[in-house]
Amino acid sequence: xxxxxxxxxxxxxLITKCLLEHMLLEHGSFHLPASFEAGHQCSEIRxxxxxAKSLVAPxxxxxxxxxxxxxxxxxxxxxxxxxWHGKGDVRIDTxxxxxxxxxxxxxxxxxxxxxxxxxxxxxxxxxxxxESGDILGHENMGxxxxxxxxxxxxxxxxxxxxxxxxxxxQCWFCEKGLFSCCDRTNPNAELAAKAMGQxxxxxxxxxxxxxxxxxxxxxxxxxxxxxxxxxxxxxxxxDEQALFLSDIFPTGYMAAVNAQIEPGDTxxxxxxxxxxxxxxxxxxxxxxxxxxxxxxxxxxxxxxEAGGAxxxxxxxxxxxxxxxxxxxxxxxxxxxxxxxxEASGHGAADAVLDKVKAATFLATDRVHVLRxxxxxxxxxxxxxxxxxxxxxxxxxxxxxxxxxxxxIKTGQTHVQAYTKPLLQRIEAGDIDPSxxxxxxxxxxxxxAMYKKFRDKEDGVIKVVLRPGS
Ligand SMILES: NC(=O)c1ccc[n+]([C@@H]2O[C@H](COP(=O)([O-])OP(=O)(O)OC[C@H]3O[C@@H](n4cnc5c(N)ncnc54)[C@H](O)[C@@H]3O)[C@@H](O)[C@H]2O)c1
Ligand SMILES: [Zn+2]
Ligand SMILES: [Zn+2]
Numbered sequence: 353x354x355x356x357x358x359x360x361x362x363x364x365x366l367i368t369k370c371l372l373e374h375m376l377l378e379h380g381s382f383h384l385p386a387s388f389e390a391g392h393q394c395s396e397i398r399x400x401x402x403x404a405k406s407l408v409a410p411x412x413x414x415x416x417x418x419x420x421x422x423x424x425x426x427x428x429x430x431x432x433x434x435x436w437h438g439k440g441d442v443r444i445d446t447x448x449x450x451x452x453x454x455x456x457x458x459x460x461x462x463x464x465x466x467x468x469x470x471x472x473x474x475x476x477x478x479x480x481x482x483e484s485g486d487i488l489g490h491e492n493m494g495x496x497x498x499x500x501x502x503x504x505x506x507x508x509x510x511x512x513x514x515x516x517x518x519x520x521x522q523c524w525f526c527e528k529g530l531f532s533c534c535d536r537t538n539p540n541a542e543l544a545a546k547a548m549g550q551x552x553x554x555x556x557x558x559x560x561x562x563x564x565x566x567x568x569x570x571x572x573x574x575x576x577x578x579x580x581x582x583x584x585x586x587x588x589x590x591d592e593q594a595l596f597l598s599d600i601f602p603t604g605y606m607a608a609v610n611a612q613i614e615p616g617d618t619x620x621x622x623x624x625x626x627x628x629x630x631x632x633x634x635x636x637x638x639x640x641x642x643x644x645x646x647x648x649x650x651x652x653x654x655x656x657e658a659g660g661a662x663x664x665x666x667x668x669x670x671x672x673x674x675x676x677x678x679x680x681x682x683x684x685x686x687x688x689x690x691x692x693x694e695a696s697g698h699g700a701a702d703a704v705l706d707k708v709k710a711a712t713f714l715a716t717d718r719v720h721v722l723r724x725x726x727x728x729x730x731x732x733x734x735x736x737x738x739x740x741x742x743x744x745x746x747x748x749x750x751x752x753x754x755x756x757x758x759x760i761k762t763g764q765t766h767v768q769a770y771t772k773p774l775l776q777r778i779e780a781g782d783i784d785p786s787x788x789x790x791x792x793x794x795x796x797x798x799x800a801m802y803k804k805f806r807d808k809e810d811g812v813i814k815v816v817l818r819p820g821s
Pocket of ligand 3: 519520521522523524525526527533534535536
């Protein structure tokens with residue numbers, strides 16, 4: 353929540369200082385018109401700028417508003433949040449606070465949240481059905497400040513991490529632990545079913561096709577199904593250690609589980625972003641003998657090596673030739689695509705074609721890495737795909753996958769299935785997930801951090817935002 357002084361700065365473009373200073377401080381009150389539309393100017397306010405409806409609408413219209421009630425209103429009902437406004441355009445806006453809408457909801461005050469590689473697909477305009485003003489952010493933790501009447505497993509003041517998948521805990525899929533396939537949490541299921549056959553679960557801050565839920569790169573977050581998702585964090589575990597239970601640690605771990613690793617296996621992992629980093633460490637935890645990590649960004653390759661992987665720099669080496677050389681021509685037992693729909697290809701013919709097709713709407717996904725993983729994987733091996741794909745990929749070598757007898761496993765992560773066992777791993781000291789954090793920042797820095805993360809500037813690997821800092 354902001355102080356009035358802070359608000360004066362923030363509202364420079366929304367509501368002029370003239371409004372607060374002249375009308376409230378000088379005249380003591382102003383009259384709110386009985387009807388108020390966004391963009392209208394209130395003659396009483398004598399502002400040359402339009403006034404944001406979201407600020408004024410919750411006040412009783414047609415009434416006299418004094419400084420005290422205005423201040424109370426502002427301090428109670430507005431927050432700062434990172435909003436999507438179009439391709440390449442994310443901004444910190446002032447928006448209404450979230451409210452309890454259902455007895456299974458909770459409201460949490462965000463203490464830490466992170467920017468994910470999946471957010472970059474939104475920034476870069478890959479994910480359909482985004483709307484201007486959508487609040488982003490699906491890696492969230494915070495303090496419980498309000499609870500719906502049916503949430504009995506949490507208490508006000510609890511410190512919780514929130515899975516990015518919103519799951520009911522009761523449907524056929526949730527009962528099988530397939531939480532990202534929950535049948536009941538996407539209010540726009542019909543839209544998703546048109547694109548995918550059936551709808552997956554709703555996700556925080558990830559398009560209207562996947563539920564239209566506001567994300568948590570904000571001061572506050574409404575958490576639906578709060579009796580199922582959030583996990584309480586003990587005081588002995590820091591925010592930086594716990595936060596990634598919301599997504600990338602379970603995602604890297606599930607990628608390794610899906611890779612069906614046998615003791616001593618060789619696992620190749622494309623992408624040394626945060627997901628790749630957790631996949632490397634998880635593969636080793638699950639018994640891999642060797643992990644070969646592929647990327648081109650030196651600091652990411654160095655972090656992979658620190659985590660126990662051998663490296664391949666795809667900008668300098670032919671990945672297929674190198675993997676065949678290192679595996680006695682057999683190929684890796686498992687291949688993990690931790691890159692997804694925005695793979696770069698360093699001039700490889702198929703990657704150039706992908707770019708052209710994506711730019712001209714002939715395909716949505718750039719599948720260079722998936723092609724390579726299928727071609728490199730040993731016969732009867734497994735290709736695990738945690739990388740996000742959004743729509744249609746072109747020229748995937750299905751013939752190679754079929755004739756070599758590959759198993760392909762993929763999915764949005766069933767986060768709720770992994771939070772508790774992985775928290776135990778953290779408490780036992782098997783892994784300290786804070787290793788991945790390179791850029792702690794404030795929420796106000798988020799737009800600049802999105803661009804830094806996208807462009808891989810300044811050594812950024814993982815940004816953690818702290819609203820209010
Ligand atoms: N399945 C899930 O539930 C889930 C959850 C979180 C993230 N994801 C997805 O996982 C992927 C990785 O996420 P992240 O946060 O690590 O993203 P990131 O963008 O930080 O990392 C991607 C990495 O891939 C590398 N890369 C690009 N082209 C490559 C190529 N041809 N070969 C090898 N490496 C290449 C980039 O240099 C970068 O380091 C994204 O697609 C993200 O959407 C999926
Ligand atoms: Zn994510
Ligand atoms: Zn369910």
